[in-house]
Structure formats: structure tokens, C-alpha cells
Amino acid sequence: MGLMPLVKRVVLDVLKPHQPNVLEFASAIADKHSGCRVMVTVIEVDEKTETTVVGIESDDIPYAAIVDTIMSLGASVHSIDEVEVSSEPQSV
Numbered sequence: 001m002g003l004m005p006l007v008k009r010v011v012l013d014v015l016k017p018h019q020p021n022v023l024e025f026a027s028a029i030a031d032k033h034s035g036c037r038v039m040v041t042v043i044e045v046d047e048k049t050e051t052t053v054v055g056i057e058s059d060d061i062p063y064a065a066i067v068d069t070i071m072s073l074g075a076s077v078h079s080i081d082e083v084e085v086s087s088e089p090q091s092v
Contacts, residue, residue, distance in 0.1 A: 005085050007085055008057065008059070008060075008085065011080070012055075013077070013080075015078055025040060025052075032069050033058070035059060037058065053081070054070070
């Protein structure tokens with residue numbers, strides 16, 4: 001039996017437009033990916049954008065799908081600033 005790494009927590013540096021606002025932005029990510037807990041902190045506000053730190057926690061975060069959702073909201077991921085991965089036994 002092998003181990004399957006599960007992404008439990010990820011913190012992303014995300015540049016987003018003012019709309020959707022952070023509440024709508026976090027809710028859209030959480031709604032699209034059930035079981036994910038989403039925290040958004042605004043770090044800086046410019047004329048057209050907001051620099052945010054997006055924290056996501058779950059039993060198994062679908063990272064690529066999360067990035068697709070963020071991009072569909074008009075935002076871009078600048079970096080992965082923190083990650084927590086756990087090895088779980090893989091069921092055969």
C-alpha cells in the first residue's frame with residue numbers, strides 16, 4: 001500500500017480586481033469547492049486591484065481547480081507562500 005499526499009492547507013499571494021469584493025471572492029471559492037475553508041486578507045489596495053493573501057484549508061485541496069476558480073474571478077496567483085501536505089495511506 002502506497003502513500004498518497006494530500007494538500008491540507010495552502011496560502012496564496014493573489015492579485016484581484018476590486019470586484020468581486022473579498023466576501024464574494026472567498027464565498028465563490030468555497031461554494032465551488034465544498035469542504036474548503038477560505039480566508040482572505042487584503043494587504044494592499046491600488047486604484048484597480050487588491051493584493052490579498054488567500055488561505056485555504058481542507059482534507060484534500062484540489063489545487064489546480066482552485067487556481068482555475070481564482071482565475072475565472074479575474075484574479076491571478078502570484079505565488080504559493082505556504083503549504084501543508086500530509087501523507088495518507090492510499091486505498092487499493
